[in-house]
Amino acid sequence: MERYKLLVSDPIAESGLNKLKEFFEVDYRPGLPKEELLNIIGDYSALVVRSETKVTKEVIEKAKNLKVIGRAGVGVDNIDVEEATRKGILVINAPEGNTIAACEHTIGLMLAISRKIPQAFSLLKQGKWERKSFIGNELYGKTLGLVGLGRIGSEVAKRAKSFKMRVIAYDPFISPEKAKELDVELYSDLHSLIKEADYISLHLPLTQETKNLIGKKELEMMKPTAYLINCARGGLVDEDALYEVLKEKKIAGAALDVFKNEPINPDNPLLTLDNVVLTPHLGASTQEAQEKVALIVAEDIIRFFKGEMVSHAVNLPIQISPDILPFVKLGEKLGKLLAQITNANPEELEIKICGDLAQKIETSLASAVVKGFLEPILGEDVNLINAMAMAKDRRLKIVEVRTEEMDTYRSSIRLRLKTEKGIIDVSGTVSRGQERVLAIQDYYLDLALSQYLLIAFHIDRPGIIGKVGTVLGKNNINIAAMQVGRKEIGKDAVMVLVIDNPVDEKVLKELREIENIKEVYYVCL
Numbered sequence: 156m157e158r159y160k161l162l163v164s165d166p167i168a169e170s171g172l173n174k175l176k177e178f179f180e181v182d183y184r185p186g187l188p189k190e191e192l193l194n195i196i197g198d199y200s201a202l203v204v205r206s207e208t209k210v211t212k213e214v215i216e217k218a219k220n221l222k223v224i225g226r227a228g229v230g231v232d233n234i235d236v237e238e239a240t241r242k243g244i245l246v247i248n249a250p251e252g253n254t255i256a257a258c259e260h261t262i263g264l265m266l267a268i269s270r271k272i273p274q275a276f277s278l279l280k281q282g283k284w285e286r287k288s289f290i291g292n293e294l295y296g297k298t299l300g301l302v303g304l305g306r307i308g309s310e311v312a313k314r315a316k317s318f319k320m321r322v323i324a325y326d327p328f329i330s331p332e333k334a335k336e337l338d339v340e341l342y343s344d345l346h347s348l349i350k351e352a353d354y355i356s357l358h359l360p361l362t363q364e365t366k367n368l369i370g371k372k373e374l375e376m377m378k379p380t381a382y383l384i385n386c387a388r389g390g391l392v393d394e395d396a397l398y399e400v401l402k403e404k405k406i407a408g409a410a411l412d413v414f415k416n417e418p419i420n421p422d423n424p425l426l427t428l429d430n431v432v433l434t435p436h437l438g439a440s441t442q443e444a445q446e447k448v449a450l451i452v453a454e455d456i457i458r459f460f461k462g463e464m465v466s467h468a469v470n471l472p473i474q475i476s477p478d479i480l481p482f483v484k485l486g487e488k489l490g491k492l493l494a495q496i497t498n499a500n501p502e503e504l505e506i507k508i509c510g511d512l513a514q515k516i517e518t519s520l521a522s523a524v525v526k527g528f529l530e531p532i533l534g535e536d537v538n539l540i541n542a543m544a545m546a547k548d549r550r551l552k553i554v555e556v557r558t559e560e561m562d563t564y565r566s567s568i569r570l571r572l573k574t575e576k577g578i579i580d581v582s583g584t585v586s587r588g589q590e591r592v593l594a595i596q597d598y599y600l601d602l603a604l605s606q607y608l609l610i611a612f613h614i615d616r617p618g619i620i621g622k623v624g625t626v627l628g629k630n631n632i633n634i635a636a637m638q639v640g641r642k643e644i645g646k647d648a649v650m651v652l653v654i655d656n657p658v659d660e661k662v663l664k665e666l667r668e669i670e671n672i673k674e675v676y677y678v679c680l
């Protein structure tokens with residue numbers, strides 16, 4: 156099997172590295188400078204990073220062979236996922252691998268800032284047995300306000316409950332049922348939570364929407380006795396405003412693991428304060444978490460290169476389940492077929508998923524159809540990840556319709572393409588593992604799909620099938636199967652021939668010259 160080149164540009168656990176080496180030619184270059192990354196990235200098919208490497212648009216533009224970016228961790232804010240998607244690069248992360256590590260670090264930070272543990276230790280190291288300035292606060296009976304109640308937020312909630320804290324949360328994307336299960340009171344507005352909490356802990360991703368979510372206004376709303384804990388991302392908090400409220404003792408303190416710019420400068424003003432506890436992005440830094448994230452990401456990348464289902468794709472909306480896979484493959488072929496019998500500018504592609512298949516929520520099916528449709532036009536640049544984005548770029552409207560109605564087969568896919576010259580449609584199914592085309596332009600067919608097809612639109616006249624057969628025979632092209640679809644005797648009809656060999660332009664020209672043949676398409680699937 157071909158050994159692809161994989162670059163690891165941040166430190167990852169040895170177990171993951173060894174796993175990757177079983178499959179790839181691995182270059183392990185933790186701490187690789189940006190300029191060097193730009194120079195060499197073009198050689199690699201896969202890249203593995205943690206949070207240090209910034210996979211920017213510039214990097215992606217130079218990554219001509221890159222197929223996958225693996226993030227050994229959760230947050231993908233250091234990766235330009237949109238650009239990766241546009242270029243058809245799969246982004247994979249390891250979302251559950253460091254949940255416990257980040258949760259325990261959060262609890263550690265809450266205790267450390269409440270009891271001033273680092274400050275006391277620092278004085279003790281200087282030989283000072285100082286007790287009176289280190290009167291802390293208990294977590295017991297206090298209100299913890301969680302912003303983000305996902306994996307880490309939920310685990311923090313469970314542990315906070317064992318400290319007998321009241322837990323409230325703001326997370327507009329979480330169901331009230333989930334909050335109820337965790338015995339957490341769900342708030343519908345952030346400001347009410349901020350005003351009530353004794354501890355505010357952030358557990359949400361950094362995105363355009365959440366940048367500076369905790370600004371001056373929010374910080375000034377906090378109780379003067381409250382603490383801010385941030386083990387998520389620095390950019391969630393306005394750091395300058397935070398420094399001001401801490402300096403002026405408008406809040407009790409802050410414990411931060413993450414910063415707007417990492418690593419922080421030695422002259423960062425936050426380092427001059429006493430009411431803070433700062434750690435250098437250590438949330439995920441446990442042996443257990445690092446082993447888990449490295450292995451999770453390594454196994455997923457290998458799965459991808461083996462053509463198997465991946466578990467944690469960030470930019471592939473839904474995974475393909477085995478029972479749907481044959482229809483995904485069929486969808487791609489029908490899309491390809493449709494593209495090859497279209498000779499006008501496409502405007503809208505309707506993908507109708509019929510019968511039992513309609514109940515299965517699987518966006519990959521539509522992506523596969525679009526991939527198949529665009530591939531004859533755009534070549535290998537299009538894949539399941541970027542197909543929809545590419546259609547959008549080309550202003551091709553994609554409409555997905557689901558209907559439980561069925562014809563002869565329990566499940567089928569019907570494609571209907573609106574072009575400037577009219578409508579073209581094809582439909583197909585999978586029956587007993589065989590992909591079948593059921594209709595073209597409403598002519599009923601039911602024929603097993605094969606790699607090479609000839610599709611001839613003609614007028615139904617005696618002898619026309621023989622003439623087509625003669626041309627193909629003369630050119631040494633074997634016909635494996637054929638079907639004719641027509642609605643009325645002597646009117647328009649379609650002939651579909653399954654052939655064993657490819658057909659060239661010369662043969663097509665000869666076929667087009669046969670009387671009553673209106674158009675002939677050669678389809679390669």
Ligand SMILES: NC(=O)c1ccc[n+]([C@@H]2O[C@H](COP(=O)([O-])OP(=O)(O)OC[C@H]3O[C@@H](n4cnc5c(N)ncnc54)[C@H](O)[C@@H]3O)[C@@H](O)[C@H]2O)c1
Pocket residue numbers: 229230231250253254257302303304305306307308325326327328329358359360361364365386387388412413436437438439440
């Ligand atoms: N310090 C570290 O080393 C470390 C380690 C792991 C994760 N993290 C950070 O923690 C974040 C959370 O991780 P997770 O595994 O819990 O992710 P998650 O996806 O399970 O949870 C994030 C939650 O945030 C919620 N959310 C999104 N936008 C929101 C908004 N505007 N307001 C309130 N809630 C919002 C989501 O609905 C989701 O429930 C990650 O994105 C990552 O940036 C940091």
Ligand SMILES: O=C(O)CC[C@@H](O)C(=O)O
Pocket residue numbers: 205206207227228229230231253436438439440
């Ligand atoms: O790689 C790290 O150590 C940090 C990871 C963490 O921030 C994450 O988002 O998973």
